[in-house]
Amino acid sequence: MLARRIPSILPDLSFEEALEITKIHSISGTLKPDTPIITTRPFRSPHHTISATSLVGGGIIPKPGEISLAHYGVLFLDELPEFNQHTLEVLRGPLEDKSVTISRLNSSLTYPCDFMFVASMNPCPCGYYGSSDKECTCTPQAISKYMGKISGPLLDRIDIQIEVSQVKYEKLGNEELPETSSQIKERVNRAKQIQIERYKKENIYANSSLTPKLISKYCKLEEDSKALLEKAFNKLGLSARAYGRILKVARTIADLEGSEQIKKVHIAEAIQYRSLDKKYWKN
Amino acid sequence: MQDAPKQLYVEGNCDLLLQDSIAIVGTRNLTDYGKRYASIFAKRIAKEGITIVSGMAVGIDTVAHIYSMKEKGRTIAVLGGGFNNIFPKENIYLYKQIIENGGCIVSEYSPDTPAYKQNFPKRNRIISGLAMGVLLVEARYRSGSTITARYAIKQGRQVFCIPNKLDEPTGYSGNYFIKNGANLVTCPKDILDFYNICDDDFIKTAKEYEEIYELIGMLPISADELSKLAHKPLAEIEEALCMLELEGLIKHVAGNKFVKIM
Numbered sequence: 001m002l003a004r005r006i007p008s009i010l011p012d013l014s015f016e017e018a019l020e021i022t023k024i025h026s027i028s029g030t031l032k033p034d035t036p037i038i039t040t041r042p043f044r045s046p047h048h049t050i051s052a053t054s055l056v057g058g059g060i061i062p063k064p065g066e067i068s069l070a071h072y073g074v075l076f077l078d079e080l081p082e083f084n085q086h087t088l089e090v091l092r093g094p095l096e097d098k099s100v101t102i103s104r105l106n107s108s109l110t111y112p113c114d115f116m117f118v119a120s121m122n123p124c125p126c127g128y129y130g131s132s133d134k135e136c137t138c139t140p141q142a143i144s145k146y147m148g149k150i151s152g153p154l155l156d157r158i159d160i161q162i163e164v165s166q167v168k169y170e171k172l173g174n175e176e177l178p179e180t181s182s183q184i185k186e187r188v189n190r191a192k193q194i195q196i197e198r199y200k201k202e203n204i205y206a207n208s209s210l211t212p213k214l215i216s217k218y219c220k221l222e223e224d225s226k227a228l229l230e231k232a233f234n235k236l237g238l239s240a241r242a243y244g245r246i247l248k249v250a251r252t253i254a255d256l257e258g259s260e261q262i263k264k265v266h267i268a269e270a271i272q273y274r275s276l277d278k279k280y281w282k283n
Numbered sequence: 284m285q286d287a288p289k290q291l292y293v294e295g296n297c298d299l300l301l302q303d304s305i306a307i308v309g310t311r312n313l314t315d316y317g318k319r320y321a322s323i324f325a326k327r328i329a330k331e332g333i334t335i336v337s338g339m340a341v342g343i344d345t346v347a348h349i350y351s352m353k354e355k356g357r358t359i360a361v362l363g364g365g366f367n368n369i370f371p372k373e374n375i376y377l378y379k380q381i382i383e384n385g386g387c388i389v390s391e392y393s394p395d396t397p398a399y400k401q402n403f404p405k406r407n408r409i410i411s412g413l414a415m416g417v418l419l420v421e422a423r424y425r426s427g428s429t430i431t432a433r434y435a436i437k438q439g440r441q442v443f444c445i446p447n448k449l450d451e452p453t454g455y456s457g458n459y460f461i462k463n464g465a466n467l468v469t470c471p472k473d474i475l476d477f478y479n480i481c482d483d484d485f486i487k488t489a490k491e492y493e494e495i496y497e498l499i500g501m502l503p504i505s506a507d508e509l510s511k512l513a514h515k516p517l518a519e520i521e522e523a524l525c526m527l528e529l530e531g532l533i534k535h536v537a538g539n540k541f542v543k544i545m
Contacts, residue, residue, distance in 0.1 A: 123537060123538075129537050129538075130536070130537025130538030130539070130540070131538060132503070132538060162539070163537075163538060163539035164539070165505070165538060165539065228525070228526070228529075231529050232525070232529055235529050235531075236529075264522060265518050265519065265521070265522045268521055268522035268524075268525035268526065269518060269521050269522070269525075271525050272521050272524065272525050
């Protein structure tokens with residue numbers, strides 16, 4: 001339910017982006033006659049029985065898969081450990097390259113796939129591990145087997161990992177009004193504008209497309225933030241990939257706050273977002 | 284000390300000889316396991332400003348010297364020959380590096396004495412004598428490192444051993460000493476705690492975030508709850524939690540909650 005709301009806070013599509021999305025959907029034949037151009041960000045949530053081919057694309061004449069249909073939108077995989085492991089591993093390359101090349105005997109095609117990858121999972125087979133209300137009945141082996149279905153390299157590519165606790169019955173009625181989607185969207189649009197402005201000369205639009213060289217140019221850290229990151233690196237055993245990703249996330253958090261400089265708070269928050277990594281997989 | 288050396292030749296920073304130090308010794312044919320833990324211990328102990336003493340032989344000794352210097356720590360090498368006859372020859376580079384990094388080289392033999400085989404076990408008494416305690420990482424049955432540990436016991440020094448696999452020939456002596464009452468250590472903190480050496484960063488972090496640290500107990504508590512209890516914005520709490528966790532003061536447990544580590 002939470003994941004389905006994500007498109008509602010994503011920044012507005014530009015005309016070029018809308019065209020590109022429409023093209024992909026047109027190729028795959030899913031464009032409806034009453035919507036000649038797609039103006040909203042796509043949200044794809046394939047069932048966990050999906051095959052690797054239909055996820056990345058394929059066929060005699062390769063057609064775009066779910067990841068390309070989610071271009072500039074969201075690909076949501078619910079119950080991540082239930083997916084076939086092989087199916088999940090094919091995501092590794094496309095997540096990094098933002099495009100996928102499908103080679104068949106007759107042709108070789110490259111489709112774009114610049115999507116936001118969102119996934120959800122239970123903490124253990126019974127679903128109560130770490131819950132304060134109910135006892136978990138799983139054995140430690142069962143839990144680590146369940147977690148182990150998500151490979152380290154895939155997890156490494158997920159920037160924000162958070163554990164959410166159950167919503168209590170009383171909260172469903174909701175007394176205090178939280179921020180609405182349109183309010184959040186305003187903040188997001190503002191941050192996006194800052195990024196477009198900043199990367200005018202670099203031919204990119206967002207923090208996520210920063211290359212290592214650009215990271216060192218645009219993600220300058222103060223001394224204490226540097227020390228924090230170094231400490232986190234040594235203690236948590238983060239990968240080189242995680243290093244770049246933490247900086248990008250911290251840059252984005254700073255942008256959302258409208259802060260020019262990446263502060264220690266931002267780095268700390270970005271590190272906290274890699275909670276699963278350090279908690280379950282590194283023990 | 285019985286059979287104390289008549290004289291010591293020292294090259295480099297001789298003030299080090301009077302400072303707190305720990306000896307790290309072990310086999311020449313080290314395994315990955317030994318290498319890993321020798322480096323972890325050397326690095327961590329050196330970081331606290333404690334000098335690492337070793338014998339500048341190949342294997343564990345070399346690892347101990349190199350990694351102690353990585354944390355800008357200082358190190359003492361005790362030779363079995365004169366300064367002009369470094370053995371093994373490939374360690375001449377290490378010899379220079381130690382002096383450049385403010386460490387020192389010690390030998391009881393005049394500079395031109397060749398590296399006689401029979402002198403090596405004898406210099407082990409200087410290694411153990413200089414240090415407060417000896418950490419035995421990996422050692423075979425009746426090896427040179429075993430001699431160092433025996434000297435340490437004779438001289439009233441502590442012997443620390445890391446546990447080893449039973450079927451590893453290089454694990455024999457470590458396990459033997461543990462069986463006979465040496466201190467079993469599993470992390471550098473064990474040694475530091477033994478000598479009551481505190482980690483400065485550790486205390487500083489605990490002080491800096493004292494208010495939030497006090498609120499975390501043995502029962503898991505989430506960041507949201509902490510934010511409400513401390514009347515502070517969530518971002519500030521997250522920063523504190525991150526710092527406290529990195530210092531090893533608290534632990535992140537399942538359910539996105541935190542507990543204190545005693």
